[in-house]
Amino acid sequence: MDVNFSGHVTRRVPIEEVTQVGQARREALALADQCGFGELDAGRVALVATELATNMIKHGRGGVMHLSVACGRNGLGVELCAIDQGPGFSLSQCLPDGFSTGGTQGLGLGAVRRQAQVLDVWSNARGALVLARIYANTKREEQDLAYGALRLPMRREVACGDAWHLASDGQQLAVTLIDGLGHGVPAAEAAQAAAEAAASAGLLAAPDLMARLHAQMSGTRGGAVAVACVDTASGRLQYAGIGNIAASVSDVHGSRGLASHPGIVGVQYRKVQAFDLHVVPGNLLVMHSDGLQSRWNLRDYPGLQHCHPALVAALLQRDFDRGRDDTGVIVVRLGAV
Numbered sequence: 001m002d003v004n005f006s007g008h009v010t011r012r013v014p015i016e017e018v019t020q021v022g023q024a025r026r027e028a029l030a031l032a033d034q035c036g037f038g039e040l041d042a043g044r045v046a047l048v049a050t051e052l053a054t055n056m057i058k059h060g061r062g063g064v065m066h067l068s069v070a071c072g073r074n075g076l077g078v079e080l081c082a083i084d085q086g087p088g089f090s091l092s093q094c095l096p097d098g099f100s101t102g103g104t105q106g107l108g109l110g111a112v113r114r115q116a117q118v119l120d121v122w123s124n125a126r127g128a129l130v131l132a133r134i135y136a137n138t139k140r141e142e143q144d145l146a147y148g149a150l151r152l153p154m155r156r157e158v159a160c161g162d163a164w165h166l167a168s169d170g171q172q173l174a175v176t177l178i179d180g181l182g183h184g185v186p187a188a189e190a191a192q193a194a195a196e197a198a199a200s201a202g203l204l205a206a207p208d209l210m211a212r213l214h215a216q217m218s219g220t221r222g223g224a225v226a227v228a229c230v231d232t233a234s235g236r237l238q239y240a241g242i243g244n245i246a247a248s249v250s251d252v253h254g255s256r257g258l259a260s261h262p263g264i265v266g267v268q269y270r271k272v273q274a275f276d277l278h279v280v281p282g283n284l285l286v287m288h289s290d291g292l293q294s295r296w297n298l299r300d301y302p303g304l305q306h307c308h309p310a311l312v313a314a315l316l317q318r319d320f321d322r323g324r325d326d327t328g329v330i331v332v333r334l335g336a337v
Contacts, residue, residue, distance in 0.1 A: 003168040003337070005071040006195040007330070009151045009160045015053045015082070016062040024053040024065050028078060031067055032134075035076040041136045044115040045078050048132050051112050052082040060084025060128060066150065066314060070133050071166065072143045077117070077135035081314045086127040118144050120308040122315065124301070129314050146336035148310025150317055152291070152327040154183050161187025161223070162289045162328025165198035168337050172203040173230040175332055176213070177245055179289035180223040181264065183326050190220035190266060205229060206240035207272040210265070217266025225265040226287055228258070230279065232335055237285075240274040246294040247287040249279055249334075252305050255286075255298065281335025284309065286316075291327030293320040309333050 028049035118133035161180035180187030197216035224243020241260025263269025
């Protein structure tokens with residue numbers, strides 16, 4: 001299995017009243033078309049979008065839906081993440097048909113489970129996050145890759161200056177996060193140049209990959225870049241970061257921070273100083289731009305460590321987005337990609 005995928009910009013749809021349910025469905029169908037879905041699979045996407053958005057209004061006091069193109073083992077899929085405003089719920093209670101907290105027929109999440117290859121939920125008093133991924137057939141074999149990522153432009157901007165890239169051959173894994181300097185179109189151009197370099201470079205050592213990105217970003221305004229390269233057989237993770245990218249490896253016992261060094265990739269920095277650490281399958285690699293605050297701790301969210309990485313990314317964005325810059329975050333469960 002080979003993966004060589006650069007993340008698309010995440011679509012964000014507010015869900016605060018009934019007419020926005022249709023907007024969520026139209027955005028989801030546009031992504032299904034982008035992924036090459038046929039009529040039947042696009043219908044599955046539309047149903048999931050409608051059910052999740054309707055549930056947010058009826059049971060969760062509204063919220064926002066994130067829609068993304070997801071990379072699977074056998075092709076692309078549509079990811080929908082509904083983030084409501086409370087009061088939260090238990091997935092085990094709500095999945096059986098007929099259970100409802102709002103006087104409805106109680107068929108929504110059961111219908112989502114039947115249509116989506118991935119369904120996961122995390123909930124607290126602040127609200128629930130419901131993740132669904134739909135791939136272009138109804139078979140239930142393992143199609144999903146255990147990562148989650150967001151590319152969100154600053155509010156009132158269309159272009160996003162943050163980007164990410166994921167590459168794997170089943171034995172080696174390379175995760176790249178880029179934060180183009182500033183925001184808007186010039187930042188997006190810098191980030192796009194770096195993502196294209198990561199896509200063409202293949203699986204290199206972290207310093208070599210950083211050098212490729214530096215050369216490709218020359219002539220742009222540059223930016224911050226972090227690269228994590230993992231050998232799954234030996235458990236060796238090699239990390240190199242330039243600029244203000246936060247990164248860590250976490251498990252149920254805590255997290256280990258990964259340090260970045262000063263500089264601007266594409267403009268000027270000192271020699272890359274990569275460092276190694278040992279990781280084991282199941283660890284979460286978390287990397288994000290300074291669009292998120294870095295004072296989070298996954299141990300403050302019981303059970304989240306075991307959830308799908310896309311829920312971790314969505315939770316971090318929900319609770320720690322600064323709101324004044326582009327936001328880029330990628331979370332990967334090591335050993336599962």
